[in-house]
Amino acid sequence: MVPCIQARDISLTFKPKNRDPVTALKELTLDVAKGEFVSLVGPSGCGKSTFLNVLLGLLKPDGGEIRLNGKQITGPGQERAMVFQEFGLLPWRTVLANVELGLELKGVQASVRRERAMELIKMAGLAGFASHYPHELSGGMKQRVGLARALVTDPEVLLMDEPFAALDAQTRDLMQLELLQIWDRTKKTVVFVTHSIEEAAYLSDRVIVISARPGRAKDVMKIALPRPRDYEMRLSAEFNDIKARIWASLKEELVTK
Amino acid sequence: MGLKEKYHEYHRPILGMASVIGLILLWELTLTYLIPVDPFFFTKPSLIGTAFREQLFGERLWRDLAISSRAFIWGFSLSVIVGIPLGAVMGWRRRVEYTLDPLLTALYASPLVALAPLLIIFFGVGLLGKAVLVFLLAVFPFIFNTSAGVKSADPLLINVVRSFGGKELDLYLKVILPGTFPYIVAGTRLAIGRGLVGIIVGEFYAASEGIGFAIQNYGDTYRLPDMFVGIIVLSAIAVALTELLRKAELMVAPWRAGEEIR
Numbered sequence: 001m002v003p004c005i006q007a008r009d010i011s012l013t014f015k016p017k018n019r020d021p022v023t024a025l026k027e028l029t030l031d032v033a034k035g036e037f038v039s040l041v042g043p044s045g046c047g048k049s050t051f052l053n054v055l056l057g058l059l060k061p062d063g064g065e066i067r068l069n070g071k072q073i074t075g076p077g078q079e080r081a082m083v084f085q086e087f088g089l090l091p092w093r094t095v096l097a098n099v100e101l102g103l104e105l106k107g108v109q110a111s112v113r114r115e116r117a118m119e120l121i122k123m124a125g126l127a128g129f130a131s132h133y134p135h136e137l138s139g140g141m142k143q144r145v146g147l148a149r150a151l152v153t154d155p156e157v158l159l160m161d162e163p164f165a166a167l168d169a170q171t172r173d174l175m176q177l178e179l180l181q182i183w184d185r186t187k188k189t190v191v192f193v194t195h196s197i198e199e200a201a202y203l204s205d206r207v208i209v210i211s212a213r214p215g216r217a218k219d220v221m222k223i224a225l226p227r228p229r230d231y232e233m234r235l236s237a238e239f240n241d242i243k244a245r246i247w248a249s250l251k252e253e254l255v256t257k
Numbered sequence: 258m259g260l261k262e263k264y265h266e267y268h269r270p271i272l273g274m275a276s277v278i279g280l281i282l283l284w285e286l287t288l289t290y291l292i293p294v295d296p297f298f299f300t301k302p303s304l305i306g307t308a309f310r311e312q313l314f315g316e317r318l319w320r321d322l323a324i325s326s327r328a329f330i331w332g333f334s335l336s337v338i339v340g341i342p343l344g345a346v347m348g349w350r351r352r353v354e355y356t357l358d359p360l361l362t363a364l365y366a367s368p369l370v371a372l373a374p375l376l377i378i379f380f381g382v383g384l385l386g387k388a389v390l391v392f393l394l395a396v397f398p399f400i401f402n403t404s405a406g407v408k409s410a411d412p413l414l415i416n417v418v419r420s421f422g423g424k425e426l427d428l429y430l431k432v433i434l435p436g437t438f439p440y441i442v443a444g445t446r447l448a449i450g451r452g453l454v455g456i457i458v459g460e461f462y463a464a465s466e467g468i469g470f471a472i473q474n475y476g477d478t479y480r481l482p483d484m485f486v487g488i489i490v491l492s493a494i495a496v497a498l499t500e501l502l503r504k505a506e507l508m509v510a511p512w513r514a515g516e517e518i519r
Contacts, residue, residue, distance in 0.1 A: 056420050058419060058420060076421070077422070080420075081421070084413065084417065088413045088414060088417040090414060091512050092435040092436075092438070092512045093512075101417075101418070101421055101431075102421040102422075105421045105423050106421075133511065133512040134512075
């Protein structure tokens with residue numbers, strides 16, 4: 001079976017003007033199966049976010065190949081959508097208009113996209129906030145809009161770049177739980193970037209540890225915990241073992257470089 | 258109870274008015290009781306009030322205002338039409354910016370009112386000369402603020418629109434243009450002040466009508482209360498225009514309500 005996402009030897013070097021070039025990714029190889037929830041963890045600056053942008057089609061790698069359902073990724077496409085860490089909501093648009101963005105850019109008729117966007121707004125728990133502006137929302141609600149906006153075009157792959165990093169701990173716990181429920185219902189393939197070992201272990205089918213810069217896939221760990229998962233599961237001994245294993249692998253990357 | 262709550266609701270305008278009324282009272286009382294000056298050399302609010310009433314029912318004030326506003330509106334509109342597109346191009350295209358920036362910065366920084374005599378020679382004492390002066394003063398805030406607004410476009414939002422398949426035109430229409438709006442509003446505020454200076458200076462130099470000429474003329478003939486009426490009318494217009502701008506901004510861009518004023 002062909003994996004949904006196939007990355008082979010992806011390398012990318014940034015060459016900023018008047019600065020030394022920075023090799024962000026070096027020969028990164030990984031596969032993601034259809035419907036799988038995969039997290040990438042790694043030290044700051046290891047290129048996890050860079051890799052997501054390559055997947056999204058905003059950055060072109062210097063070397064290697066990246067395929068989606070066997071087709072080479074050459075730019076942004078409807079099968080993929082990103083949830084951004086800093087939300088990335090257009091401040092001059094209401095919640096509704098923000099969620100509609102993807103459909104609007106696809107040229108979908110206004111009445112159709114409105115209906116579809118309202119559906120997603122409801123699903124994301126934002127009913128009654130459709131005509132609010134981003135500045136009127138809390139961080140958690142902003143990211144709900146970000147999630148609804150990414151899901152509105154019904155993409156096959158959901159890319160999430162530390163989506164809950166800017167939220168307070170309790171909001172974060174709640175959003176993680178809701179994300180799992182949405183994932184369970186929609187069967188999306190998810191590539192999730194995070195700094196948090198706990199978050200990665202809790203959400204994922206597999207956790208991939210990325211090495212310090214230049215980033216490559218160092219370790220792959222299968223998380224064999226049963227689903228649906230709940231908050232209480234995070235208190236189990238099994239869960240702590242998994243965290244300890246991820247930490248052991250990640251620790252080496254943090255100290256040596 | 259009711260009165261106290263009312264005060265809390267309106268305490269900002271109340272306190273603001275208090276300083277204005279306080280100054281007027283101080284001025285009036287000082288000149289009436291402390292230093293009784295010959296009204297030929299200086300004047301006081303009560304005399305200005307009388308002059309104001311007379312002018313309000315006269316013809317000249319209104320005629321002057323109509324004359325001055327025409328030049329202002331022409332010059333100001335032209336500065337919007339030229340300044341915003343020029344600023345946008347300067348913000349988008351680095352080469353255009355590199356080419357024009359030193360020249361325009363020098364012009365913006367220099368006291369262009371010094372060119373008034375020259376402009377009057379070129380364009381005459383009528384509408385055209387004044388409109389050109391207003392244009393020259395008001396156009397720069399539009400150019401520089403629009404350019405700054407375009408340059409400050411959030412790269413994150415650009416990436417968001419690109420990631421959903423947005424093309425270059427979408428970036429302009431959905432991210433860059435709306436992001437420029439607050440900058441243009443701030444530029445408009447500056448341009449109003451500079452444009453009014455343009456009108457007045459133009460009419461000081463060479464004119465036979467208009468509010469600037471009236472102020473000059475009343476001053477020359479020692480009709481100080483009448484002169485102050487002109488000044489007060491002018492500042493009332495400036496305040497009204499700025500306030501109108503603020504209202505229009507909130508109506509056109511309700512999302513600005515939560516943003517800090519730059």
